[in-house]
Amino acid sequence: MSASITPPFPAGASEPHAPAWNRQRHSPMPSHRYSDVFSRVDVPLGDHRRWPGRRLTAAPLWVPVDLRDGNQALAEPMSPQRKRRFFELMVAMGYKEIEVGYPSASQTDYDFVRLLAETDLAPDDVTIVVFTPARRDLIDRTAAAIRGIRNDVVIHLYTATAPIWRDVVLGRSRNELRELILGGGRDVLEAAGDLPNVRFEFSPEVFNQTEPDYVLEICDAMTSLWDASPDRPVILNLPATVEIATPNVYADQIEYMDRHLDRRDSVILSVHPHNDRGTGVACAELAMLAGAQRVEGCLFGNGERTGNVDLVTLALNLHTQGIDPMVDFSDIDGIRTTVEECNRIEVHPRHPYAGSLVHTAFSGTHQDAIRKGLAEHRSRATAEGRSESEIAWRVPYLPIDPADIGRGYEAVIRVNSQSGKGGIAHLLEAAHGIELTREEQVELALRVQQHADATGGEVTAAEVLGILRSHPARKAQPID
Incomplete structure (x- = not known):
């Protein structure tokens, strides 16, 4: 269905039937040029979805793709030294499957894969993933790159399958594209099927904009071709390559595949959400509820356009629900520094969990609640005779204990003109x-507020102490 070329309402017009309290008016934005997801692809579950009633209870298999997908999104791709440093970080954090490159795309990527083959850089329990399009010469170069790797290896084959890509980019019909993909699958099998440590992965790129019956047909054909079995499962990775819908739609699409795939016990169902609508994390979480067992993404969400799904946020979201993320974030600042230096992109100060300001309160009411919560936490630990790091965390406004990720409490409360007595008292007590x-x-x-209003800036603990001392009638007492 094509979008209307005439806006339904002129700019400045009110919305018909809008309640009297809603005085918004139609904007001059050309929203009529776009169609919703339901006009572009069938979403087949209807009212029979199961994922809304499920709960997350365990971490999926995480697969960071920073060294391939994330690296392709950098203005200056990583040097071999930066790639190695990033790889060593991910190993140290506990990732057990890592996509390390696109060996047919550049000599640097090829050489890095060869480095893994010729050294002990990759621990034995880490699976190496390499990426290739469905083209024979590129598949052959990929297979050459992995020869000699002692670790388990996954060859990741991809082809875009959505109608607009078939029509505009590839110029192939459904049947023609199916044959191209199966031909690539046969080439991979011929190039590396004899290697006992090699398994296969297929991504129907732009899965979320592909007809469900067509993508199911192709995926089943690939698992049959590659003879997927419980002992040698095939990874089917279903990307939201470009986000076009609310996260519940992606969950419906994943659940449909989960319930209809052949050889389901021989398939590892994987997702790879992007963040074009800013909902990549929600897409991944709902996809896990819908049956996804494996999640590809990048640390801090690097990737083309608005990035891949952020594995840091996903993992620490599980942590705050009492679920072990199976990856170690206990030195979040060290992790952030390494990633920033390898990507040469700064992590935003408001980035969930890792940003420099995410545990900081300036608001007076927030500061008062946090101060009282920290005091209660200390008292409860003393009463229970246990360490503060062992007892349940329930401090207002702080969904995670900063100590869990290697941070202290010094920057939790900072003072400016918006702050109140509780924050100022905390600063004096702590400092x-x-x-x-x-x-x-x-x-x-x-x-202090008068001082902050006059200067327009943040007030330090030393300044608060100076203001206190400038009025000697105060009866402040040191804490015993």
């Missing part, structure tokens, strides 16, 4: 061991 009565807190907070 100088000074405790104030409530009345003293109220009076000092007023003076």
